[in-house]
Amino acid sequence: MRENGAHVIVLGNEKGGSGKSTTAFHLAIYLLYQGFRVATIDVDSRQQTLTQYIRNRVAWAKSHDLKLPLSTHYHLPVSTGDSVSQNHREEFEVFGHAVSEVEDDFDFLVIDTPGFDTNLTRLAHSLADTLVTPLNDSLLDLNVLARIDPESGEPRELSHYARLVQRARKERLAIDGQTIDWVLARNRISMLSSRNMRLVQTGIEQLATRLGARVANGIGERVIFRSLFPIGMSVFDPLDDPGIGNMATMSNMSAHKEYRALVDALHLPVSNRAKNRKEARQLWSKSREEGPLVFDHMMPKSS
Numbered sequence: 001m002r003e004n005g006a007h008v009i010v011l012g013n014e015k016g017g018s019g020k021s022t023t024a025f026h027l028a029i030y031l032l033y034q035g036f037r038v039a040t041i042d043v044d045s046r047q048q049t050l051t052q053y054i055r056n057r058v059a060w061a062k063s064h065d066l067k068l069p070l071s072t073h074y075h076l077p078v079s080t081g082d083s084v085s086q087n088h089r090e091e092f093e094v095f096g097h098a099v100s101e102v103e104d105d106f107d108f109l110v111i112d113t114p115g116f117d118t119n120l121t122r123l124a125h126s127l128a129d130t131l132v133t134p135l136n137d138s139l140l141d142l143n144v145l146a147r148i149d150p151e152s153g154e155p156r157e158l159s160h161y162a163r164l165v166q167r168a169r170k171e172r173l174a175i176d177g178q179t180i181d182w183v184l185a186r187n188r189i190s191m192l193s194s195r196n197m198r199l200v201q202t203g204i205e206q207l208a209t210r211l212g213a214r215v216a217n218g219i220g221e222r223v224i225f226r227s228l229f230p231i232g233m234s235v236f237d238p239l240d241d242p243g244i245g246n247m248a249t250m251s252n253m254s255a256h257k258e259y260r261a262l263v264d265a266l267h268l269p270v271s272n273r274a275k276n277r278k279e280a281r282q283l284w285s286k287s288r289e290e291g292p293l294v295f296d297h298m299m300p301k302s303s
């Protein structure tokens with residue numbers, strides 16, 4: 001784990017809709033509330049869910065006169081060029097520019113990647129200090145990491161994505177001798193126990209051992225996430241605030257607890273960054289007086 005520079009958390013999984021963007025947003029907001037300096041990068045240039053989540057937050061905060069913590073956010077330009085390779089080159093340049101801008105001035109950098117393999121997705125993975133792979137609770141989702149034996153739940157051959165992570169780990173080790181802490185986080189866990197669920201549980205644990213990853217306690221299937229996205233809120237925001245919509249129900253409080261447990265399970269280097277926290281807290285309180293602490297950076301196009 002790096003002592004200096006931003007600790008990089010990457011959300012990755014080639015399976016669409018597994019909860020990467022939702023988790024990226026929640027981790028960023030949690031760390032902001034802890035007083036850390038947090039930057040976010042949305043590498044998903046097609047869907048831009050994280051970018052939209054943050055924009056929804058800015059819009060809601062503005063229209064309801066709420067002062068909410070916000071990350072310094074970067075997103076890729078929508079590629080308009082005719083040449084695919086030219087567009088890729090531009091994306092690489094702006095990504096590199098964003099990373100170098102935040103590296104020394106932030107405690108955490110949270111990167112959300114798309115549900116498909118691009119060169120930029122690979123690069124982002126090799127920068128990860130912590131890689132979080134949310135997995136929906138089904139055998140189908142485990143297939144994104146390895147082919148699972150339907151009878152025993154045992155992992156068979158590794159998938160494309162698992163090999164991508166293995167390569168990123170090797171690259172990372174060769175470049176700066178650092179390891180990537182890979183955490184598999186179960187998501188949308190059904191409240192009803194079933195044989196299938198038990199198979200998934202066994203499958204994930206065996207897979208994690210095989211992949212050199214850890215398994216984190218996951219997040220249940222909860223309707224609140226549908227309501228949070230349009231208003232740009234997280235379970236870490238004061239959901240009992242009338243401006244947010246009185247959403248402090250039992251189920252939502254459970255969602256809060258589960259996300260909190262997930263953050264703890266990530267073992268993020270919060271204590272060695274605590275010295276910066278005081279300064280960040282001061283900035284944050286100052287920002288409450290002056291307006292939201294946010295900059296939505298459209299990454300500049302290279303000339």
Ligand SMILES: Nc1ncnc2c1ncn2[C@@H]1O[C@H](COP(=O)(O)OP(=O)(O)OP(=O)(O)O)[C@@H](O)[C@H]1O
Pocket residue numbers: 015016017018019020021022023044047049113114115187188189219220221222223225226229
């Ligand atoms: N624990 C949960 N309970 C219920 N719904 C959830 C949960 N986590 C995420 N969702 C919902 O699942 C959908 C997909 O989530 P999200 O966009 O975060 O996935 P993703 O992995 O980023 O998808 P993509 O691969 O398309 O980028 C969203 O509608 C989100 O609100």
Ligand SMILES: [Mg+2]
Pocket residue numbers: 020021022044047049050112113114115
């Ligand atoms: Mg996404």
